[in-house]
Amino acid sequence: MKEKLMKSAAVFSKAIIQPVMFMAVTGIILSVCAILKLDMMPSVTKDIGNFVFNILSGGMIGQLSSIFCVGIAAALAKPKYKTDAAILGIITYLLFLYANHSWLDITGRLAETGEQGLYGTGQGMVFGIQVTDMGVFLGISLGVLVGWLVNKFGDIKLHRYLAPYSGTKTVYIFIVFITILFAMGITYVWPVVNSLVESVVRTTTTAGSVGFFFYGFLNRLLLPLGLHHFLWMPLFYTPLGGTAEIAGQVYNGAFNIWLAELGNASQITTMHPSIGYLSNFGSISLPIGIAFAFWKTSRPENRKKVAALLIPTVTTAFLAGVTEPLEFLFLFLSPVLWLAHSVVYGLSLFLTNLVGINIQFDTGINMIINSLAFPIRLGHQYLIPIMFIVTGVLEYFVFKTLIVKLNIPTLGRENLEDTAEESTAEVIEIQTQDERFEPQIQNIVEGLGGVDNILDIINCYTRLRIDVEDESKVNLDILKEKVKASGIVDKGKHIQIIIGVGVEEEHEKVEAYMEYLRAKS
Incomplete structure (x- = not known):
């Protein structure tokens, strides 16, 4: 059942x-x-x-x-x-x-x-x-x-x-x-x-x-299950x-x-309360706070590498609203951090609504566009810079405090090993199988148990969502270790691979590779 x-x-x-x-x-x-x-x-x-x-x-x-x-x-x-x-x-x-x-x-x-x-x-x-x-x-x-x-x-x-x-x-x-x-x-x-x-x-x-x-x-609490x-x-x-x-x-x-x-701003005098669902700093200021906390708590010798890893994830969140690449760095590592993040996420909407911000934004791009497009007397967007700082700083201090107090091994607190040689060897090994398809795509199909085990594959904004016939054939080690993804969600016969921006292109490549394998057999 x-x-x-x-x-x-x-x-x-x-x-x-x-x-x-x-x-x-x-x-x-x-x-x-x-x-x-x-x-x-x-x-x-x-x-x-x-x-x-x-x-x-x-x-x-x-x-x-x-x-x-x-x-x-x-x-x-x-x-x-x-x-x-x-x-x-x-x-x-x-x-x-x-x-x-x-x-x-x-x-x-x-x-x-x-x-x-x-x-x-x-x-x-x-x-x-x-x-x-x-x-x-x-x-x-x-x-x-x-x-x-x-x-x-x-x-x-x-x-x-x-x-x-x-x-x-x-x-x-x-x-x-x-x-x-x-x-x-x-x-x-x-x-x-x-x-x-x-x-x-x-x-x-x-x-x-x-x-x-x-x-x-x-x-946020439902995000790991993909049921949000x-x-x-x-x-x-x-x-x-x-x-x-x-x-x-x-x-x-x-x-x-x-x-x-x-579209009818000149004809309205007050904003509908439902706009509170839409004024969301979750992909704008909160990722910046998390990234700074990771950077600050990392070892001094690792901070350059940590910054190089975090800057693209924060940029992706700010511009495209895709937060999974950053969130999955700590989701499975520490449930406590995830719970704290969910609380701060909720508090950010609470505070934003409390001060009266009334425009829709969930990315930096539409925050800027809607701030310019909507009357200030209704949207109160002049408060956005203040709440941007408040919510980002709140997330930073919550994460920094928990990481230090609980000694959570977040990014950069452990030795960052150089895996370049291993990755190169992997590429050479897989390219001998078929040079037309990159290792990432071959690893996805192999990790899912092969083309015959994949019943259906579809993508949403950030994830590949796959139904498999036999969950025992799924090799999570391959998916977690060889597939470049922010995270893997294992729900038995329903697997989710968190790709982030570019997931649609990845989906198309996987479909093409599966067609090739079927034709080959």
Whole structure:
């Protein structure tokens, strides 16, 4: 039972992150558009900013539910069914909209439009159709349904006279009737679920800054398991992160609310409290504090080498928001340090919200862009330099104190051996196997038990996430000693290799090497 739950969690986590990865890009583009729309800008620049902002706001942010549906369906489906799953995903989504609207109409429960539109009625407009307002939960639910049905029944074979209707065509028949029943039933169930969600949101928002502390604390605590997506994703993109009406439109989720406020700053007087989830020094000042603590507590003769190792990891965190290369230097080394880091991470969100910083940032780049793009009267970004120093210094002293008091053997406190000769020998040895693929890629496949043992491989922002058939064939020694990675997360048949920036390129190389091995055999 535990194995099934872990597998389900890992599979869903891999699927949900795929659509979300495009949101980061959308956020950067919208932030640039907001700068183009500033009052000081020429009218031509403002027009361009408005034009692009409105397109992305309506075409991407406004249609997240359908994007999640198609993305999750395709991500969950087996490789041979991915295209069909994507097609069935959008079909299922449209079937739900029309079935749900028709049932509300037949039963006389279509809400009347008021002065605020359908806001507060539990219904909304999707693709011009009035339906039960489930937000992205609708896309997530239908995407999971399609992915599961395709994998479960995609291999169905019918009599040869009915062969054109076998496989995923049979799945489509199932989907039609299941979706109609689901669309009808949800009109009775979702109002109850929605009231529960509202209760959770009220509890969180009334907790104020304390609520943001627990969010930050749990966010880091779940990182080693790769399950932190389950925490931040619903808060960023669903009503669990709050609901707001801005410029006559309703937005669900902290990140969507922020983007709406970013584009309509002249029309709002106060910031929505959900922005507290988004003002995050976790990849900006905290890595600097950790790095200084490591450097300060290392042996004097090792400090140059320690600095050479730490500077790239801090730069990566600041510019790209990727903190794993630094965090995995101490995650498995000292659970005490990790717990302390989680506490400081939570405190940084608590303090940031307490002083009233109200702009979105999780990297140095969008911190700078959003500081320029958003009105100071609303964002209070003039406080960022102060909190940058406070949070960085706090992390530094916590780490330095614990490292010294507990004598934790962090980077540079032990002898740093020169492994250049060993690495060179390894490269020469592996290149004799096949010079077309670098040792890193060959070691990954070998460490995972060979190409036949790898069932599925996917990447998120920083990790390769792999499902293997037989966990006993996985060689953790190879993965930990020969693969250049920030860390290895071993969850039985579900292995995670923390690569950091460049993980997508690494994924492509591994896939190419696996194809080569299959063709060779």
